[in-house]
Amino acid sequence: MTVATVSTQGSEPVFHVIDEHAHPEGASTMLGFWIYLMSDCLIFAMLFATYGVLGGNYAAGPAPKDLFDLKLVALNTTMLLLSSITYGFAMLTMEKSRIGATQIWLAITGLFGLAFLGIELTEFAHMIHEGATPQRSAFLSSFFTLVGTHGLHVTFGLVWLVTLMVQTARFGLTEANRRRLMCLSMFWHFLDVVWIGVFTFVYLLGMLR
Amino acid sequence: MTTDSHALHSAAGDHGHHAHDGAAHGSLKTYLIGFGLSVILTAVPFWLVMIGAIADKAVTALIVLVLAAAQIVVHMVYFLHMNTRSENGWTMMALIFTVIMVVIALTGSLWVMHHLNVNMMPLHDMSQMP
Numbered sequence: 238m239t240v241a242t243v244s245t246q247g248s249e250p251v252f253h254v255i256d257e258h259a260h261p262e263g264a265s266t267m268l269g270f271w272i273y274l275m276s277d278c279l280i281f282a283m284l285f286a287t288y289g290v291l292g293g294n295y296a297a298g299p300a301p302k303d304l305f306d307l308k309l310v311a312l313n314t315t316m317l318l319l320s321s322i323t324y325g326f327a328m329l330t331m332e333k334s335r336i337g338a339t340q341i342w343l344a345i346t347g348l349f350g351l352a353f354l355g356i357e358l359t360e361f362a363h364m365i366h367e368g369a370t371p372q373r374s375a376f377l378s379s380f381f382t383l384v385g386t387h388g389l390h391v392t393f394g395l396v397w398l399v400t401l402m403v404q405t406a407r408f409g410l411t412e413a414n415r416r417r418l419m420c421l422s423m424f425w426h427f428l429d430v431v432w433i434g435v436f437t438f439v440y441l442l443g444m445l446r
Numbered sequence: 447m448t449t450d451s452h453a454l455h456s457a458a459g460d461h462g463h464h465a466h467d468g469a470a471h472g473s474l475k476t477y478l479i480g481f482g483l484s485v486i487l488t489a490v491p492f493w494l495v496m497i498g499a500i501a502d503k504a505v506t507a508l509i510v511l512v513l514a515a516a517q518i519v520v521h522m523v524y525f526l527h528m529n530t531r532s533e534n535g536w537t538m539m540a541l542i543f544t545v546i547m548v549v550i551a552l553t554g555s556l557w558v559m560h561h562l563n564v565n566m567m568p569l570h571d572m573s574q575m576p
Contacts, residue, residue, distance in 0.1 A: 279551070
């Protein structure tokens with residue numbers, strides 16, 4: 238196939254591999270997806286830097302102490318943390334090819350993700366109702382941009398999760414579906430890592446300001 | 447044909463067999479350890495801030511930041527399965543590169559903007575006005 242015996246006139250035969258050797262399909266997907274996540278990490282770093290620079294400019298408007306409810310944030314964080322471990326369980330059952338259990342754990346993960354989003358949107362609605370809109374101050378603009386971008390990521394993660402549940406239900410735990418589920422696993426855990434930064438920098442340090 | 451290419455494959459330098467290292471999974475035990483650690487590392491900073499256990503706010507902030515850094519490492523190791531071997535070390539390379547970029551961008555922005563704020567503040571010294 239790809240090996241051409243080039244020379245036999247010398248004493249020893251010389252071999253050249255003309256084509257690159259075959260890679261199994263999807264062999265580099267995980268590395269590629271990891272690099273995508275790292276680029277996403279840079280986006281969040283920029284938003285954190287923006288919040289760090291602007292987060293103290295209240296323009297005589299509400300400050301973190303007037304707006305944040307740490308009990309709600311603690312509940313929110315619990316939801317995301319629980320969704321991380323349940324996604325881990327989904328991966329473990331996927332390894333054992335137990336499709337029913339995988340689907341159930343994925344569904345539970347989705348519900349925790351939905352609870353997280355619901356609590357976050359309730360918080361946003363409450364803040365906007367009190368006049369703390371993104372237009373109010375530089376602090377609020379950077380707050381909504383940073384936390385909103387994270388929420389948007391969770392939303393897309395949920396859309397992806399439902400899509401993969403449908404795919405798995407229709408085609409089973411095929412090689413391709415396993416690969417997709419592993420990518421979503423990295424995405425989901427990565428969002429949890431970003432949330433650690435959010436609850437620390439925005440909420441906890443905001444309350445200490 | 448397939449056996450042929452397989453033989454070539456290993457001859458060409460043991461590639462491909464490591465392809466699944468990057469997708470290494472944890473076991474139930476490592477997931478539970480990671481979860482337990484992150485529950486502690488989340489609960490303690492929330493408790494510190496909500497109760498106001500330490501009077502000095504700067505000390506509290508420092509502890510909260512250290513705990514967050516620790517939790518990020520815990521998530522990386524136990525949930526994202528980061529190690530120096532996965533994908534022949536390339537995921538770790540990408541991570542180190544990103545961390546360097548993030549540190550430069552964050553410290554650079556905060557440092558520059560802080561000094562801009564400090565040095566460019568209007569002095570409101572009307573006696574200097576012509």
